[in-house]
Amino acid sequence: MKLLITGASGLLGLNLALETHRAHQVTGAVHRTRLQGAPFPVLQADLTQPGAVARLFAEAKPDWVIHTAALANLEDCERNPDLAQRLNTEVPAILARACRKGGARLLHVSTDAVFDGTKGNYTETDSPNPLGVYARTKLAGEQAVLAEEAAAIVARVNLFGFSPTGNRSLAEFFLYNLLTGHPVKGFTDVFFCPLLVNHIAEIFVEMLQKDLHGLYHVFAAECVSKYEFGVRIARLFGLDERLIAPISVHDFGLLARRAPDLRMNTHKLSTALGHALPTLSPMLRRFYTLYQQGYPQKLKEYLI
Numbered sequence: 001m002k003l004l005i006t007g008a009s010g011l012l013g014l015n016l017a018l019e020t021h022r023a024h025q026v027t028g029a030v031h032r033t034r035l036q037g038a039p040f041p042v043l044q045a046d047l048t049q050p051g052a053v054a055r056l057f058a059e060a061k062p063d064w065v066i067h068t069a070a071l072a073n074l075e076d077c078e079r080n081p082d083l084a085q086r087l088n089t090e091v092p093a094i095l096a097r098a099c100r101k102g103g104a105r106l107l108h109v110s111t112d113a114v115f116d117g118t119k120g121n122y123t124e125t126d127s128p129n130p131l132g133v134y135a136r137t138k139l140a141g142e143q144a145v146l147a148e149e150a151a152a153i154v155a156r157v158n159l160f161g162f163s164p165t166g167n168r169s170l171a172e173f174f175l176y177n178l179l180t181g182h183p184v185k186g187f188t189d190v191f192f193c194p195l196l197v198n199h200i201a202e203i204f205v206e207m208l209q210k211d212l213h214g215l216y217h218v219f220a221a222e223c224v225s226k227y228e229f230g231v232r233i234a235r236l237f238g239l240d241e242r243l244i245a246p247i248s249v250h251d252f253g254l255l256a257r258r259a260p261d262l263r264m265n266t267h268k269l270s271t272a273l274g275h276a277l278p279t280l281s282p283m284l285r286r287f288y289t290l291y292q293q294g295y296p297q298k299l300k301e302y303l304i
């Protein structure tokens, strides 16, 4: 399959491209970051500019598009709500229209942050209640995609893994601070169910191959507090878990409000795929193995 992956310099997009490029003809799309020596062709485009999506489609001629590009930093979204609106809401709509017209399948990546985190165990039929600019614009993006292209997949995710910049995931935050002996804080009252980005690649391909469409929760089958997540990483890597101070999110001055209970229900997806989603332990072991194999360094070398 010809697969176009937007955001191919980001945490999710680069890992997806690296995991899929052997089995599929992958083209990665980036914005500002150049990827040097990537084992797949890379196109440069500012997706917020008129005509950018059409040019990408003309060059990549995709059968499948996985759209990961976004303004994904919550604090940046609060500071730049207009850019967040363009990138997280308007661009997905333009991509969905291009897919419908060009006969390509779209998998659009969204987030658990569309919920306010007061309930937990969220299913696809629960009503979202976004708390900030990021969540609001991502929710509007989901709705715009499905309004443009009913055959699209909207995949709400949470994720961890290694990023080329080394600072895009909570797992990297814990690992690199603990490795250098820096004390950190971990929220005991914020829960999530992240998947390893490398594993998400397999799930996304399966979803596209099975011709799924509509909204899906793509999360680990196991949910933990952010504090416990840090402790699990410390133990796996043989690092000092006492460096992680357990704190409440309410005692931490964040600009963008965080939803506390983002435990997600994955029953719809596991039924559609015919198997359960993975638990955290095997994915954390794979994260450890990737580290031992020098994978973070390999990612960094792609950055010019």
Ligand SMILES: NC(=O)c1ccc[n+]([C@@H]2O[C@H](COP(=O)([O-])OP(=O)(O)OC[C@H]3O[C@@H](n4cnc5c(N)ncnc54)[C@H](OP(=O)(O)O)[C@@H]3O)[C@@H](O)[C@H]2O)c1
Pocket: 006, 007, 008, 009, 010, 011, 012, 013, 029, 030, 031, 032, 033, 034, 045, 046, 047, 048, 067, 068, 069, 070, 071, 072, 073, 087, 109, 110, 111, 112, 138, 157, 158, 159, 163, 168, 169
């Ligand atoms: N990270 C998380 O914990 C998390 C959790 C839940 C959901 N998600 C969702 O997962 C997806 C991927 O997130 P991520 O953490 O991998 O993001 P990321 O590391 O911040 O990467 C963002 C990507 O978007 C690209 N981009 C930004 N502005 C662009 C523009 N104007 N035109 C074209 N491309 C542009 C960036 O390209 P350049 O680097 O080249 O500028 C980069 O490749 C997003 O949809 C996000 O909402 C992420």
